[in-house]
Amino acid sequence: MSVFTLLDPVVGLAHDAVAALAAHLPTALAIVLFTVAVRLLLHPLARSAARGERVRVRLAPQLAELGRRHEGRPERLREATAELYRREGGSPFAGCLPMLAQLPFFTVMYRLFTTPNDLLGATLFGVPLGLHPGSAHSGPELALFAAVFAALTALGWLGFRRARRTVAAQPGPAAPGAGIAPYLSYGTALFAVVLPLAGALYLLTTTAWTLAERAWLQRGTDPTAGAGATPTTAGLTTTGSTTTGATTAGARKARPRRTESTKSRSLTARKASTARGTRKARRTRKAKA
Template sequence: MSVFAALVSQLASLLEPLFASSATAAAIVLFTLGVRLALHPLTRAAVRGEKARARLAPRVAELRRKHDRDPERLQRATADLYAREGTSPLAGCLPMLLQLPVFFVMYRLFSASEIGGRANELLGDRLFAAPLGGHWADALRDGGPLGAQGIVYAGLFALIAAVATWTYLRARRAMAAGAPDAAAAEAGAGAGMPGMPAMAGMAKVLPLLSFGTLITAAVVPLAAGLYLVTTTTWAAAERAWLLRVGGTGGSPVVAGKGGSRCPDA
């Protein structure tokens, strides 16, 4: 964590002439963009895998109907199908999973009072009027939702809500364009339980997970919330672009059948 703190501090020092007291916040945004850029090849691969899963979705649905009363055989048959085609129902989750350590380090960095036995100076840095180590509850106590700090959080929440709504509407349109059985089968496969009857409802529930970021941002330090809004905004824009160009510069991906079962993050 001390290495991470040093990187953020050095980047903030470089940005201070431009962003003054908000230099550390700007450093967090740039650092997050750097992480997302490094993960871009994996995201492209995930979209290519999504295109393959879209093509396989009717065959997965057929397997589900054929082996509906034998879950173990269904799971083996589905796994064999994905293996033969060189894809995986969980491949789309890899970029999201690789970001989790960065998020947790960011959370710890702006929650710890000391780093390496010394006072954590980053806690005093701010995004406009709000300290990066503060929480929304602190802002509500200090001026209320329309106070100087509350307005910073309001802007953060508004941006997260806008991205989540866009992601949700796109997912709903994709779901409406696809076959319900194929979408349910893919939802089950994405959860590691292909063909389970309970997975039929997951196809409808999963798009709502994008709003979970809004709840998370309300309880974590502002710095972690800033990381979340940056990474989700990048993810939504990147995914829309990759789906438009097909992930590899080819024809557009038809995301309506068997799209990624991982929320944009």
């Protein structure tokens, strides 16, 4: 018995849900709506991941400082990193939650679209949902698959751009494999090649949702915000126009210099005034004499 067969009861429930929608709507639209409904259920995890990502970006300068401080001592670095995340209420694994939560759903949908069933007999613009790209021969079939793959590639490009900016913004040396990570955004388009049209439609829907959801959750924030941050001994940073401990400390050091300069000018002015008064008094005494 394969691992996939263990999911058959859940696959049956997914089939019934899509079939219920397909009784009133086109099957392709039913697949889209079912995918959106599941992603809505997973949205709280995405929000938690977005909060964790903001914490990670905010802590990036301090993490870089810990890396330099504990270089060559991986055990001590892990302890210090864990303590920093615990103190700030974050987790280095927060961003993995939505992906891990989607794996069972993705597996169920893969099983649903690769096992012969009545849903795959429906059509989209005259093309069967169970048709694989390699079996497409007519003009409408090729055109539809070309449109789907073009959309998936465009979404992959958007994800690639965002991932590359995020990797470039990381302080310190890049992690192993960081240069390859942005290119994984194109993996969805490549995987769609082995799926029927229904599976590609699911991938298109869930990928578009992921990009839109991420953009909405991270609105008003800059993924490169941590790039120009400067760590200080107190763990405070100065980023862009946001001034924190480093600038405050510099201001405290600058104030005494400005005060000494002011005192010097005042003393010089008093001496000059005294000298003028002395000369005037001498001229007055001479005039009386």
